[in-house]
Amino acid sequence: MTADYSFFNLRSYKLTLALAVAIFFMFFLLIFQPFGVNDYSPTRIFTLQFIGILTLIMVKTFTLSLFNEFLIRPMVFTKVTLGRIIAWTIWSFIFLGTGIFLLYNYLGNWHDLSFGSWVEFVLDIASVLIFPTVGTFFYFRYQNLNQAYQQILSNKTTSIPADQMIHFQGSGVNDKLIISIKDFIYAQAQNNYVELIYKKETGLGKSLIRTSLSEQVDKIQSPYLVRCHRSYLVNLYLVRAISDGSDMKLYLNFVTHPISVSKSYRDSVHAAIMKMKNFD
Template identity: 25%
Template sequence: MSQRVSFTSFPYPKSESQKEILISSVLAGILIYLFLIVFQPFGTDQFQHKLKYLLLFPYSIIFGASFFIVNLLTIKINNWNIVYELLKIAVILLLASIPSYFYNTLFLSHVKLSFSNYLYMVMLTFALGIPISIIYVLSRYIYLKKNHENTADKISTQLDEIELTTHSEKKTLDIIAGTAQLQISEGDFLCAQSLENYCAIYYIEYNSVKKVLLRISLSKLLDQIEIHSIKRSHRSYIVNLTKVTHVKGNAQGYKLSIENIDFTIPVSRSFMSTTINHLQSLIE
């Protein structure tokens, strides 16, 4: 029996910072404007006015603002996938169609307001927005995938050539979780994983990997153990960067491999600067 493929199984890299959303919104608005003045679709070529290109510019502001608003509202949603991305695009286009309709009706066409005319504007908005959205989604995915893969390959090659060491092997990490206490040498700590109200801490003891569960949040654990080589890489993971043996990149981010650990540690896009940059500084 063949296994059914679900679109929700295809993750998509969501914008995770307001700065990135703002830049993407400006680019989306510019792309809409360039499309309008270059191809002049939907009768735009018949529109004659000495300020024609200036009068078309508000559409770029409308689309850019709609893009910014919807992306900002979805920034906190986790486990983003291609279905969510397509739905988000549909909402952006629907939102943009409302001010576009009023601008066109009241300032350009000077016709009566009617629901049928608005439906026509919705159709035009989607006809214009869908091909541009497809270009944006594919180009962004390809760019991030290629960029992360190249960075990961470079780091992995450097890791094969050198062995990372901690700044001070004698430093002790003191972890306190309620009545429980745990002391681990900086050089023995591997990683930690959040498991609801607990954290699974992996470390080396007598040359073998040991796992211990403590009732503590990942953020509180990080407050106690974060140093130059130990960083949060994901909302659910902390990693000792000196223990990384291999890095794999994809459009969503990176995955770190640690010797003797049977799972990879994800690096989400919101923690790339503190994780990958610190890892590169340790290599250099």
């Protein structure tokens, strides 16, 4: 699947980026002001004048960012690719760094106006602004991927045969459950037992059999039932949404809590879902 960066041109993305850059930069200067922003004096106290200057810098940064994103970018930035995004980000650091550099010199009676100072200043600005910039990008990237997953899951292309049954058999004579695959939701390992969760007319049913989850996984061969964790076996047909952040989680129909996907099973679960949905 081709990476989708269309969110980069969204109005909400541009506005969020401008706010993030301005607020982050102000708080950076406020927190680290003893290290160069306030005349290298760690004994200086905060004054209304100092807070006012920081506020002015934040407003100037926000205004410059809005101008850059909403007025300049549409004239030069059309097709969205990762390479173009990187190039635009570099330009943005130069543009914002130059604007803040001129404001800094204006407030200081142009005491540090030189090419060498400008280069050093822009590099310093870039090293600070890269954090809110990258953070905003990956936040929107995550939201975009999450929406794509939900769209995939809401467009079911595979149906489960109504007469297909699953046979769960434990070590005891009475440790047995035969259930339609359409009704089975998930299984959870609990010490020497496995708890089976399934649909029934009155709500959710639960059965406990003495066995291991690994043994049941080996016995049951179905493309719809996939182990996603050392403690969970889920019915992928009932997955309604995926949270694919740092910790992948599956949201199943009929249950309110998400099912965790461990890193060792992440790729296999993803591949099984894509195959079930007939996506290449």
